[in-house]
Amino acid sequence: MVLKIENVSKVFADKRAVDEVNAELTNGVYGFLGANGSGKTTLMRMLATVSSANSGTITYHGEDIRKMGDRYREIIGYLPQHFGYYKNFSVEKFLFYIASLKGIEKTAARQKIADLLETVNLTDKRKVKMGKLSGGMKQRVGIVQALLNDPKILIVDEPTAGLDPKERIRFRNLLAETAKDRIVLLSTHIVSDIEYIAKEILIMKDGRLIEKDTPQNLLERIQDLVWSVEASEAEIGYYQEVFKVGNIARKSNGIELRILSKEKPAGNAINVPVNLEDLYLYYFDEGVGA
Template structure:
């Protein structure tokens, strides 16, 4: 399966101006997990909504196996599973009843719906809670029931937007392991600004900034690109402020000798600084060191 994004742009008209949320993106996806990394306002959610066919691009075309998805229409939508960042759930429905209701909306027969509801509840680890009301679920359980509804139609393209926002570390690990498990024969698109969500499961990471594609490479290739730009340094308190003012600092740890800093810098930031191996948090800071807008 091949999904191609060809020259896709999205412009939102505001009262006295226009805002370009996406700027002529060209992308290609095959089976596996893709992490879409970007700060707020980078265009992640807009891209996900366009791929999910709930929003139309201002210009450009999306192709599935060489066919324009606009011409495929319902045939394309039947292949999509979508978990938006904010999903509305019927709080008085049990998990089981909610999934049966959504299965009916998706056109599954009663026999197929029973099988898929049982299967997806087992997959997301909610079989024991199937009779509980969704309104009493924890945040992590609600995200899991969200992914269950997205999987009911056995989608070939699964789109999840900021799925772990607000979850504790244990639930984040559970969620990303689930996505990795189900990605064998699917295209899984995962947008996030939490780099640990994609560090171990994404075959490629896309970096979006202000609606433009900055990079699309494997995590290892991306990290090799900043391998000479991450430094470790121990300083006393009086030097700390000066270094903070002129550098991108990823981490500050108080130790017995003073403060240990992790600095992202093109050049050696201090005579005593030593190079260290980069991680994806360093990568994020390298590309998104300034506050961006929301949306």
């Protein structure tokens, strides 16, 4: 399975929301990482054929996805960043409704819905109205609706927003499991969402795809750049002025700063093992993803 994005751009009035993006995607989880406004949603909407590119093409097995029309829509599952539902529909009713929109026959739908609700641990909530679900439960229903047609390509846009840590982990594992035989595209600005499950991380910045590599290779690039520095309260300001500062840990014996720098930032600085939060800080100035 190959989904190929070639020179894809999307322009809104005066804004290049997606700028000449190229990528080739096969089975596995791809984590689109980027700050708010970096173009993740705009790219995903084009991949879901909800909107079209101003230039460039997206092909599946060499065929333009827009020309494939329904044949393409049949093989994708999409969970939009803000997914719409009817508050007064029960979980089950909502899912049957989506299944019918997707043209899934009733008996098949019944089985699929039961299986998927079991997978996401929502069987006992099937009669509950959508409006009464917690954020995490809604997202799980969202993923179920995206998986109803057993898609070859699953596109999920910031699916963990509003989930608590436990729900996030469950969700992540679910995605990893489902990605064995499909292409999963997941966008997030939260590093830990993709740290363990992404085959590749695609870093978006100002509409451009600036990196696409395995987490391991990306980490290797910043390997010697991360330092731990002991500092006093009064020195924090200086370090923040001069360097990219990540975590500031106040410990009983002083303050420990995590600093990204090519040069050794202080006499007492020691190189420490890098993680994806450092990577985020390296690419995005505004701070480490929560």
